[in-house]
Amino acid sequence: MAFIISGQKIIDLRSDTVTQPTPEMREAMARADVGDDVYGEDPTVNRLEEKAAELMGKEAGLFVASGTMGNLAALLSHCDRGDEVILGDQAHTFIYEAGGSAALCGIHPRPVPNQADGAMCLEDIDAAIRPENIHFPRTRLICLENTHNRCSGAVLSVEYTKAVADLAQARNLKLHMDGARIFNAATALGVAASELAAPADSITFCLSKALCVPVGSVLCGSCRFIAEARRIRKMLGGGMRQAGILAAAGLVALEEIVPRLHEDHTRAKKLAAGLRSLPGLTIEPVSTNIVYFHLVPDAAMTDVQFIEELAARNIKIMNIARRRFRAVLHYWIDGEDVNTAIEAFRQVLKT
Ligand SMILES: *Cc1c(COP(=O)(O)O)cnc(C)c1O
Numbered sequence: 001m002a003f004i005i006s007g008q009k010i011i012d013l014r015s016d017t018v019t020q021p022t023p024e025m026r027e028a029m030a031r032a033d034v035g036d037d038v039y040g041e042d043p044t045v046n047r048l049e050e051k052a053a054e055l056m057g058k059e060a061g062l063f064v065a066s067g068t069m070g071n072l073a074a075l076l077s078h079c080d081r082g083d084e085v086i087l088g089d090q091a092h093t094f095i096y097e098a099g100g101s102a103a104l105c106g107i108h109p110r111p112v113p114n115q116a117d118g119a120m121c122l123e124d125i126d127a128a129i130r131p132e133n134i135h136f137p138r139t140r141l142i143c144l145e146n147t148h149n150r151c152s153g154a155v156l157s158v159e160y161t162k163a164v165a166d167l168a169q170a171r172n173l174k175l176h177m178d179g180a181r182i183f184n185a186a187t188a189l190g191v192a193a194s195e196l197a198a199p200a201d202s203i204t205f206c207l208s209k210a211l212c213v214p215v216g217s218v219l220c221g222s223c224r225f226i227a228e229a230r231r232i233r234k235m236l237g238g239g240m241r242q243a244g245i246l247a248a249a250g251l252v253a254l255e256e257i258v259p260r261l262h263e264d265h266t267r268a269k270k271l272a273a274g275l276r277s278l279p280g281l282t283i284e285p286v287s288t289n290i291v292y293f294h295l296v297p298d299a300a301m302t303d304v305q306f307i308e309e310l311a312a313r314n315i316k317i318m319n320i321a322r323r324r325f326r327a328v329l330h331y332w333i334d335g336e337d338v339n340t341a342i343e344a345f346r347q348v349l350k351t
Contacts, residue, residue, distance in 0.1 A: 002337050011337045013327035014318040016181075016210040016264075016289060020332065024256060025212060025249040032248035036241050037063070038234070044244030048251050052218040055254065056182075056203050057194030060226035062219045063247055065238050067180045068097045070204030070219040072104065072236065073229045075141065077221075078174045078202070081106035083140035086128050086173075088114035090150040093143055093178055104236075108137045118148025119160055122167060129171050142168050145178040146185045146196060150320075153268075153290030155185045158195050165199030177203040180217070184210060184288040187261040201225065210261060210289055211253035212331050215246045257331060264289035264329040267338050271327060274342030280349050289329040297323060306348065313344040 002011045003020065012018045021029070035041035049061035064070045071093050075085060085101060087094050089111035093101065101107040112120045112128050130136040144164060146156040161177075168175040177200040179185070179193075186193040197203045202221035207213035219229055233239060240246075265288055272286045272293075280299050284292040295306060303319050310317060318326045327341075 118154035
């Protein structure tokens with residue numbers, strides 16, 4: 001099922017963002033009823049926003065161009081300039097969103113250590129909340145990430161999320177969830193996504209990650225919050241017109257792709273087991289569709305050589321940090337591709 005590019009079958013494990021739309025999505029996109037969404041007149045966008053809100057157990061949804069835009073709109077809706085947001089030091093919002101909260105919003109990020117399981121210790125969050133004092137920024141918001149990309153795709157539990165929400169409420173703070181892969185978390189835990197979203201005031205999830213949609217994320221929250229976020233989306237240049245062409249793919253994803261995510265989790269475990277049997281690699285725990293692994297420090301190859309040797313065998317993975325690599329399972333990788341990939345790793349590691 002892997003992609004065929006220039007006649008070559010490519011097993012692209014770099015990310016679940018490389019997923020191309022399914023034939024059903026392309027069909028739905030071609031047939032979508034559309035209108036001007038800035039006027040609120042795109043029926044397909046409206047349907048997607050309603051459906052997303054329902055799945056997240058929130059009052060309203062807002063279709064945005066990307067997860068980054070969704071998180072940014074959330075931060076701007078919750079915070080004023082000079083306010084502080086507490087977030088994990090491994091959070092996507094802290095590391096991979098080009099410093100937008102500081103650069104575009106004047107919001108001060110306060111990183112707290114992420115534990116290996118993607119959580120921040122409640123005591124660390126509590127200690128990071130600023131007392132009222134003219135010297136300090138005002139703490140306004142806590143952000144969680146579920147699943148946690150840089151922490152091995154780990155899953156935050158409903159209980160942990162509730163505990164953070166209770167702390168936020170007790171200290172008069174808001175809670176935003178970067179739920180780019182919230183459906184992977186829900187699948188791994190066997191709970192409805194709404195249960196994981198319920199404790200948060202707002203949540204962003206990506207349609208363009210494991211769900212195969214070419215473009216788009218949805219931000220969900222209360223009607224009042226989304227009304228403000230809608231104005232901010234316009235300010236950010238994210239007011240799209242006949243966006244129903246994109247939203248149509250999102251509706252297919254929620255119907256047809258979400259229910260199959262467990263297959264990616266099974267294949268991730270299979271890939272991890274295969275890699276674990278090879279010398280020269282150590283494998284991080286696998287909770288969802290993401291497999292992180294390390295070349296042993298004294299490996300004969302450089303990281304670049306490792307990537308290139310695999311690429312020569314049509315396997316693509318991502319080099320995340322020195323000796324650390326990522327492979328992500330998704331719709332376009334089937335069981336046979338996993339076997340092919342393991343065999344390629346075996347050859348490259350010369351066993
Ligand atoms: C990808 C990702 C985002 C941002 O989504 P984009 O659509 O790439 O902007 C945010 N958070 C997490 C955890 C992600 O993995």
